[in-house]
Amino acid sequence: MNILLLGYGKMGKTIEKLAIDRGHKIALIIDRGETEKLSQIKDTDIDVAIEFTEPEAAVLNITSCIDADIPIVSGTTGWLQKYDEIKSYCEEKEGAFFYGSNYSIGVNIFFKLNEFLAKLMDTQNYELEMSETHHTEKKDAPSGTAISIAEGIIKQNKKYTKWALDKNKKDENEIPITAHRIENVPGTHEVIYHSDIDNISIKHTAHSRKGFAFGAVLAAEWLKDKKGVFGMNDLLQF
Structure with missing residues (x-):
């Protein structure tokens, strides 16, 4: 898969390494303070986005991916007062959104x-x-x-x-x-x-961030080509 990484802190770097080890390609990285790059994502061959940023950035990142018809996996916390709004927006746009408070x-x-x-x-x-x-x-x-x-x-x-x-x-x-x-x-x-x-x-x-990163990459692999709003219960079939 071609992956868009939103957020390139310690978690983003761990996801990058695990994704590459599993045969995926990081097509684009958008880090903190680079929101102008969101306008570029419609013109790229991206299969799925993985987002670990900050509460202030999460909603814009998620809606931008939905608008660009890019399935998005988000692990950012602290913004869930707007979760129902994002869920409705995704369903209205027939997009794909996967959220987990913890991907381990x-x-x-x-x-x-x-x-x-x-x-x-x-x-x-x-x-x-x-x-x-x-x-x-x-x-x-x-x-x-x-x-x-x-x-x-x-x-x-x-x-x-x-x-x-x-x-x-x-x-x-x-x-x-x-x-x-x-x-x-x-x-x-x-x-x-x-x-x-x-x-x-x-x-x-x-013991490390690897468990969170591995789960996020698994979620991205699972979400590709799907439509709807999902979470870890769907991935793990609990």
Whole structure:
């Protein structure tokens, strides 16, 4: 495939290497501050775009690819207040859009374990808390992955109806999320149920960006020649 890379930071460079190793070609790279290059993408032989940029740039990048009839895989977080708008735009334009808050296969297995545990704990007398830790370059907090985990709990556990970041005093229906930023940490997420008797926790620790990049490239391979709005459940057939 000929791939358009939107974003050429550490993640973009990792995706580039993995894509080339899998026999693909990087046809064009558009990095931060190069939005004028988006006008060029209609005239290129691009099969799919992979986008890991910043919340402020994501919507323009995604809509530009949809307008150019280029399927786009996005992993940028922090812009999801406009997700429904983008979904409707893609469907209206009959485009192809794939979004994941986290492209790691392991994290997506973790999502399912989290929902299963939340359902089991629905009637049990435990308190819940979450934490996430990422590198200091990550701007949004909590992470998109942490939000997905919290939403999975809310879907399966009647006790919780919302989440909040770093609240010392919460109401009983709120999931507290603590966010840490530490240099060179790819991503760690933990869910802890605790009581006076015992604690139950599940945790995912990423060792590098390779898992995220590999999943994004797999999503791009899967999305090519499709139309519609998709996510990791579609790719992994969960």
